[in-house]
Amino acid sequence: MVLNDLGKKINDALQKLNKDYNFDESQIKKALKEIQLALLQSDVNVNYVKQLSDNILQKFKMEEGQMINKKKVIQQSVVQELTKMLDSKKQPFQLKRGKPNVIMFVGLQGAGKTTTCAKYANYWKKKGWRTSLICADTFRAGSFNQLYQLAMKIRVPFYGNITETDPVAIAVEGVKILQKQNSEIIIIDTSGRHMQESELFDEMKQIYSAVCPNECIFVMDGSNGQACFNQAQAFKKAVEVGSVILTKLDGHSKGGGALSAVAATESPVIFLGTGEHIDDLESFKAESFVRRLLGLEDFKHMIEAVSEVVDIKSQKQSLKQIQKGQFTLRDLQQNYKSILKMGSLNQFMGMIPGIQNISQGQISEKEQIDRIKKSLIIMDSMSEDELDGITQITQKQLFRISKGSGQPIEKVNQLIEEQKIFTRTLKKVIPSIKDCDSKTKRNPKKADGINSLLQALSGKF
């Protein structure tokens, strides 16, 4: 069962509860059975599955009398329990600005290390970091060229030495050279071999001791399901694995199992590899992942993602309006411009209910970018008042905008509809935003737009 199916099955079980507002224990037990089955089919450990449903049932029993909206409470419990299951609780390494952060990648053969090194370099480069790549894989002949080509593609400095056979010497020399070039994130790709081969572990330990990386990332093939637990443990014993990237989770059937297995090792999963392309890397946050899996809004993560690429000052005015429940076409225009800077759109679009079909793989990344670019062209043909929502867009204006932008009327209508979806969804969160505003008045330091919105949204859904 692919991850999207898992989310759908859990959701279907929860939706059934919705039909009867006053459902009782037997009905919740029936829904939990369906959830259990869906999780087991996704290879999640049976003990976890049992624990999860026991906790939800217990919560239901304890709070039954006081529940106003039973379905919502159960839904929240499912989110909480799944998050708890996928969250390792250990904080991953935080990169430091202006310093050389040396990051060593390790993993078994074919796990996706080389590809992930380049994705990781690209991810941080897009966020304004100076990243670079070192090929210390002297085992697989093609890895030098593979990483070199990828480095050229994403335009980051590369170090490798095709004539040197000692990976330790390459890693040490590479770090020295790239440090001098003021690289902030120096990524070392190492050889991958089978777990039985002790040389892999010896070589890995030697590189580790020689370069003393700030972080060691274990790259693991997520299609291995629960077997990931043993692999992660073995690598943790050999070197100090700080965090994990699970690859090949592009809707894989064993994704749920791989995620929960790794979380059980208490190594934080920091990214998921979701395809072969350079942008197919999603930062992993347990709660955000679960919310999206269940098709729920993920404003907290959405705003965090936007705030990483948006000039906060220029957003303050827009945020004030959002806090009043207004989300104009101009806000949409600003956000679309920011989204284009962000890299993977699948991730962002998946956070917004109503636009979820885009994240379900029905529309390609390129199509999404084209669509957003077209929306921006349409908005360029609107007047200031139309963008700010001061004048209504009537049929006559629709024709004018369509003609001016060279886009069909349906596209203009679709865009206006999208703006309405944003507004409707934002309105749902207004009470918590207002609540936050009253708190920030007492503490002016907290009055920053994005922060207050984040505080308001955190943990409320």
Ligand SMILES: Nc1nc2c(ncn2[C@@H]2O[C@H](COP(=O)(O)OP(=O)(O)OP(=O)(O)O)[C@@H](O)[C@H]2O)c(=O)[nH]1
């Ligand atoms: N579908 C999918 N394929 C991936 C992903 N990550 C890597 N791959 C593919 O997996 C294959 C192996 O990737 P590499 O990056 O060469 O793996 P490696 O771990 O460096 O391999 P060794 O150096 O031999 O250990 C390639 O075909 C990649 O395109 C992913 O997230 N999704």
